[in-house]
Amino acid sequence: LEMEGDLRRALSRNEFVPFYQPIVALEDGRTVGYEALLRWRHPDRGLLCPGDFLAVAEENGSAETIDWQIFEQVASQVSLLAGTDGFVSLNVSGRHFRQSDLDDRLLDLLRSHRVNPRSLRIEVTERTLLENPAQVKRMLDNLRQHGVSIALDDFGTGYSSLSYLHQYPIETLKIDRSFIIELAIAGSHSVPVVRAIQVLADSLHMQVIAEGIEEEAQRQALRHIGCRYGQGFLFARPQPAEVWLGTASVTG
Ligand code: G
Ligand code: G
Numbered sequence: 325l326e327m328e329g330d331l332r333r334a335l336s337r338n339e340f341v342p343f344y345q346p347i348v349a350l351e352d353g354r355t356v357g358y359e360a361l362l363r364w365r366h367p368d369r370g371l372l373c374p375g376d377f378l379a380v381a382e383e384n385g386s387a388e389t390i391d392w393q394i395f396e397q398v399a400s401q402v403s404l405l406a407g408t409d410g411f412v413s414l415n416v417s418g419r420h421f422r423q424s425d426l427d428d429r430l431l432d433l434l435r436s437h438r439v440n441p442r443s444l445r446i447e448v449t450e451r452t453l454l455e456n457p458a459q460v461k462r463m464l465d466n467l468r469q470h471g472v473s474i475a476l477d478d479f480g481t482g483y484s485s486l487s488y489l490h491q492y493p494i495e496t497l498k499i500d501r502s503f504i505i506e507l508a509i510a511g512s513h514s515v516p517v518v519r520a521i522q523v524l525a526d527s528l529h530m531q532v533i534a535e536g537i538e539e540e541a542q543r544q545a546l547r548h549i550g551c552r553y554g555q556g557f558l559f560a561r562p563q564p565a566e567v568w569l570g571t572a573s574v575t576g
């Protein structure tokens with residue numbers, strides 16, 4: 325109950341902000357894009373992560389409003405962060421896809437901020453694809469036709485039904501951190517699993533991004549497997565846009 329009042333106040337004071345974690349080329353570490361990650365700048369409790377509050381926000385119905393505050397801020401920052409050939413990747417939860425005009429709302433938002441849709445990528449989970457397949461496919465196809473690219477998040481942890489993959493306009497598979505953690509451990513079963521994901525992605529002409537890379541040995545194992553992109557604390561933690569833009573303040 326205390327948290328609910330807290331959430332309302334936080335919404336009215338714009339305490340929810342996107343942090344951005346660089347996505348890099350594993351070969352040379354250059355930044356190719358950023359993932360936007362929700363944070364709550366709590367006046368007393370400090371910086372909170374989605375795991376600390378999103379479940380309560382979903383129960384009391386404020387999660388949608390939080391997400392749209394994030395979408396708005398991301399839309400206002402995409403062009404600067406992405407530059408001419410980068411991208412910003414946005415997590416869109418399954419609950420949004422129950423709204424049949426989510427695709428048009430997102431495209432309108434991009435238009436109103438004069439964002440090139442090719443600078444935006446959205447991340448959905450396998451669960452989202454399977455909850456309402458026909459409607460989700462229609463919306464993803466529409467977004468893709470307008471230039472927005474689609475990534476499948478937490479890949480490997482979900483329903484592992486590979487049959488649907490080619491039916492959606494997915495360009496990127498994001499390998500879940502749980503597989504990366506074990507990569508550099510001798511005898512780990514992660515190596516053949518990640519290699520299989522890479523082969524699958526290659527044959528479907530999809531890109532792979534490995535999540536949660538914390539150690540150089542993990543980066544090397546991924547490069548050996550042929551994975552070209554990744555993100556994780558080895559390269560950079562999520563930070564506010566200003567940090568990556570090297571400016572004191574960015575309006576949003
Ligand atoms: O940043 P962190 O590891 O705490 O994120 C935890 C989870 O919250 C991740 O699975 C991520 O997909 C999700 N998440 C991150 N940003 C957003 C957001 O803007 N909206 C929603 N709904 N979920 C997000
Ligand atoms: O969208 P997704 O659920 O994949 O969100 C990724 C989450 O993982 C973010 O909350 C981010 O803060 C977190 N994260 C990113 N890089 C690392 C890492 O190297 N190690 C750990 N433990 N967490 C990470």
Ligand code: MN
Binds near residue numbers: 359415477
């Ligand atoms: Mn994600």
Ligand code: NA
Binds near residue numbers: 535
């Ligand atoms: Na993920």
